[in-house]
Structures are given as structure tokens and as C-alpha cells.
Amino acid sequence: MTTHPDELAGLAGLFTDAERQIADSVRALCAARVEPHVARWFEAGTLDDPRGLMRELGSLGVLGMHLEGYGCAGMTASEYGVACMELEACDSGLRSMVSVQGSLAMFAIWRWASEEEKQRWLPGMAAGETVGCFGLTEPDHGSDPGHMRTRARRDGTDWILDGRKMWITNGSVADVAVVWAQTDEGIRGFAVPTDSPGFAADTIGHKISLRASVTSELVLDGVRVPESAAFPDVRGLKGPLSCLSEARYGIVWGAMGAARTALECAQRYAVEREQFGRPIGGFQLTQQKLADMTLEYVKGVLLAVHLGRLKDSAGLRPEQVSIGKLNNVREAIEICRTARTILGANGISLEYPVIRHANNLESVLTYEGTVEMHTLILGQKLTGLDAFR
Template sequence: MTAAALLEDTVDLVGIDSLLTETEISLRNEVRDFVNTTIKPNIAEWYEKAVFPLDIIPQMAKLGLLGMHLKGYGCPGRTAVEYGLAALELEAGDSGLRTFVSVQGSLAMSAIHKHGSEEQKNEWLPRMAAGDAIGCFGLTEPSAGSDPASMTTFARRDGTDWVINGTKRWIGLATVAQVAIIWAMTDDGIRGFVVPTDTPGFVATLIEPKLSMRASIQCEIELTELRLPDSAMLPKARGLRGPFECLNEARYGIVWGVMGAARDSYLTALAFSKERMQFGKPLAGYQLTQQKLVNMALEINKGTLLALQLGRLKDAGTLAPHQISVGKLNNCREAIAICREARAMLGGNGITLDYSPMRHANNLESVRTYEGTDEVHTLILGQHITGIAAFR
């Protein structure tokens, strides 16, 4: 067993692997190998240069990572647990790379798969699963983040067409996407539209510079008199339930993913503390260091068990929205604390890109914010517990 494998073996304190099937372990190991060989050797450079590596998309497609939990239309049709394990391994590389898989599969592809017509599904899903087309998901606006019901993007009828005007912000992949799922207010409430990004009136602009999620793409979209045929509307999506069903898919992936960032930070701190000599012995030999490592490992084990339980519920078709909020709130909160603690254990070395924890912690500032802030998920759970909505 390699030194890296020996360190990895310290993560699973309670035998979580015994709860996984051979197929799940095989898929996890395949994605882990991809991350170790393709992402980790390059991620510091990608992050520093603020580059999203488009050339790895075909490799991700070949691994079956794009829309991997969706069935039919060329999609891989893997289980929720398998998707979660893949998300965990991808985010051990970098949150930005896991976010690409989430935007493509859990948001854009899920919107078409859940709410689209057969024509829309057949046109886009096979190409997106193969990595030949990239999608984005336009919900958030400059003044409508946690409260999407207040969106001002509006689609008006003009004969048999729709004409859309508005602005979307913090939209992943929009400058490189071939298709956008745009949510807009209409006279009949919120509706979704499948928008080819070469449609006149669609302009996407990169948001930069950023201190977080640098190896990923976030954009602002301007929609100006953008004209679409009636067939562009997602026929099965009405009201906020449409985008929220897609957001819950993405939130589920985050529950797993952030444990990957936490695990990588823990392993980095563990390896460093075993090699770093201070006052005549390695840092790992001091009680305070061991306490920090133990606390990290405990939270990673608890967070992974929580993710696995949610995955089993999802595969059984019984996962409730408030349960996703439990995972998103808890695991993001614990993961960012682990990454920050790991950074501190590295001392001054921890602020360089030679080590991953500060990069992970910076990324998690975004992950903790998108798909529902801590406050939003707290209020979702508060409403579930008390029966009283306290959002306003």
C-alpha cells in the first residue's frame, strides 16, 4: 500500500466502505483515479490562472459523469449514491470541477429531463451527456438570489412567440454554453425556457476577478428582446417548483461534494503534520495536533454517513426536501471549518498553492452560498420543525 493510500485509510473510522456495494466502490475508485491523475497535478495552475479546463469535458463524459443520475436519452442512469460518490471525489480535486458536473447534469440537464418535451429531451440530452453541448441554468438575478420569486426577468407573449428581457447573474458556464435554461416571470407565473445561446439578444459576460471558484466559470447574462418560439418553453414546469426541483438535485450533490474538499484538506494536514518537525518531533506527535485531526476525521465520517443516508433515501424515492437542507447546511458548515483548520495547521505554507486547504476553503465560501445559503436552509428546517414559515 502506498503512503497516500495509507493516509486515505485513516479517513474511514467506522467502516463506511462496508456499507457500499462493489459497483459503488469501483465507480468511486475510477473517479478518484481520474482526479488524482488529471485534476490534482494541474489544479493549482488552473486556479491561479482562473482557467476552467474545457479539454477535460470529453474525459468526464467518457467516465459517465454528465447527467449521470438521469435515465434514457443517452444518459448514464447511475444511482444517486454513485452520483454522490463521484461528486465527493471530484470536489476532493476542486469545487469548480464538481460544480461543472452539477451545473451540466443536476441543473441544466435535469431541467430538460424533468420538465421538457420529448423534442427538447431528444435534441439536447444525448449531446449534453456526451459532452458535445454544455448547458447553463439561469435563475439567479442581481437582486433576486435567495428570493427567486422576486425575479424581474419577464417573458411576454408576442403572437405565438415569447420575448424575454432581463438580467441573470452568477450563472455557471454561460459564456461557453450552447444552451441555457432561463427562468422568467410571465403573466401566468414563473416558466422555464430552453434557449440556444446563439439566439439574438443573449449576451453572457464573465464575472471576474474572483477570490473563490477560480477554476470555474460564472457569468452575467443580459437578455434583450430575445425571441423564442412557443416550443422553447418547458411544458411541465410551472411556478417555482420547476427550478426548485432542479436545485434540490444540485444541493444533494453538494452534500457529498464538500466532504471531498474536507477529506483532501484533512489528508493534506495529516501528511504535513507527520513530516513537519518542531521542537524535536513531528507535529503529529503533539496532543493539540492530534485533537484537531481527530475532530476533522469525526466530522468527515459523520458528514459522509449523512450523505450516504440521503443517497439511499433518494434511490428509494423517499428523500424529502428538508432532508436535503439538513445535509447542505451541516456538511457545508463542517467542511469549511475543516479546511480552515487544516490551513492553520500548515502555518505559513498554508497560504500557498502548494497546498490545497486554503483553495478549498475559498471555494467553499461560494459553495456555502449557492443553492441556498446557511440562512435559507436554517429557515427551511425551522419551518419543518415548527410548522411556521419565518422567511419574511
């Protein structure tokens, strides 16, 4: 008789009744709405109805669920974390859709925009009726956003924005883009309606990762927005980096969801697949793989829970988020790769979820801060010396 990794480590006891109910609700939506289609979406490189899916996610209450007011659910960081785990257990693209909507676009507006802009955008975004995206990364500036080339200049009482943003989740289906730009006053953020003249968003194709997700390039050519669209009280990288910390936190949990799905699949396969007259799970090397995968999965979940409890009680420092993002994504992708070896040739088929999760995690490994950047964040804190430059 097999034992699930969660049961083996007694992980269920870590969660409150409310957290388990949220996990069950998200898992049920994923099972009904996404899982029957996600392999086909991944193979086709598209989603059937991303805006309709966003509305369903809004009805479930997971969009900006850790924010207060404006139609947001006001749940805890840990409750948001378990939702991210279940979303990414289905597909990283699905968790990215929710993360960009809630932890990047909505959080940016909730934390930094004027009250007028909060009232304008957040209720619709929480309901999934309004879709947001987050424009920070550029074609030539990813890890070094301080040298972004997108600029905003004053023109009377308005602002004029020019520039390009790259690898923007939800970009070509968004109603509002949070855009960060250089100004004479430093880097500033703007809530830009995507129907503004001069704004264009083109879907990026030819991806081998996060294929069940909308990824776009934003082009701003003389886009005019009023003063009210500018975030009034933040200058420099403090604004965008605060949003990235929120999104990275969700990844800490989400990566373990992808790892869990791959581990479950490999465990089932190992007891069903026979070679040399018996299940391959009866061979020592396969058992070693399963044991090592389970250890890293359990440690990753324990780390996510610890960071969630810490965020709820005292708040998280950026370097603490880096610990979680660096460890959990790195271990999750290794779990998926090892699971693929247990499945052998079947491991590369979309009949099984393993290769899809492994490919998706190749993107998760480098977005919201590469391995190198998170390593240097930790190194700086450990030594007091800045090795970024």
C-alpha cells in the first residue's frame, strides 16, 4: 500500500481548517475548468478564453485575495499561499495569471496609486472583470531594471510615455497596465489604460515554457495619461521591488504545487509500470529517487509554511523571500526532472503532466529574479558586501 508524501510527513496538520477549505476550493475549480484542457492549451500555446477564466477565478475570490478592501477578500498570506500551491499544481501559467493580476498589478495599485485610481480599477480586478498586467522588464533590461529605457515626461498636466516592455503576462488581454518608467523625478509608476492611443500589446509566440499563458510585448508610443494615473508617493525602485516581493512569495508556494504533481505522478507510475517481471518501484534506485524527491518536497512545503506564518505575524524582508524563491524553485525543477526519468520515454509525453511542469519551471526559475540575483541578495546579507556590480 502506498503512502502519499503529505501523509508520510504529516503535512496536513500544518494547515488550518480555513486553509484546507481554500485548497479544496481551488483544487476543485482547477479540476473542473483547467485540468481537462491544459495539456491541449500547452501544446497549442494558447488559452481558449483567458478573460472568462479570469472571471471564474474572480468569482472564487483568489484575485488579490490577500489585499484589504475594494472587493478583495482580505485573507491571510498563508491562505493566499495554499491557493498558489493548488493553482501551480495544475499549471504554472495559471498561477502566473493569478499572481500577475493580484500580487503585481493589483498590489501596485492598492499600495501606490491614488484613491481615485484604486476605486477605478481594483473592484473590477478583484472580480476578474478587469484584467491587469505589470510592465517592468524590458527587451534589454531584466535583472537591472534601474536602467530601464521607458520614459515618461510631463506635458502640461499630463504625462507622455514612450518605451517597450517584454515578457508581460496577461499583456494582450489586459485592460490596465502598470508601467514603470524613468522620469526627471526618478522611476515612477503609472496605471495605463490599454485602450489609450499609442498603446499596443502583441502576444509572444514560439515559447517552449508557460505555453498555457498569455505573454506579450508592450509598446508605448506617445501614450498620454493624466496626472491621476501616476503613483503619487513612490520614487525609484522601491515601488516595483515591493511588488516583486509579493509575487515572489506566491512562487515559494506555487513551485511546491508543481513539484507535488510531478512526485504524485512518478509515485503512481512506479507501482504500475512493470519491467523485468515486477513494478519498477520495487527497485532500489527508483525508491531512492522517490525518497529524495519526497525529502525536498517536504522541506520546501515546510519552508513555505514558515514564511507564510512569518509574513502574517511580522512581515517578510526581501532576503527572506529570496530564501524561499531560490530554494523552492530550484528543488521543484529537480523533482520534475527526476520524475521524468522514472517515467522514461512516457515522461516527455503530454499524456502525463511531468514534462509540462518541468518546462514551465524553466521560466519560473529565472523570472521574478534569477538564481544568480537571489544568490547575491543572500550573499550581500551574509557578508555585508554588494557583489551585484
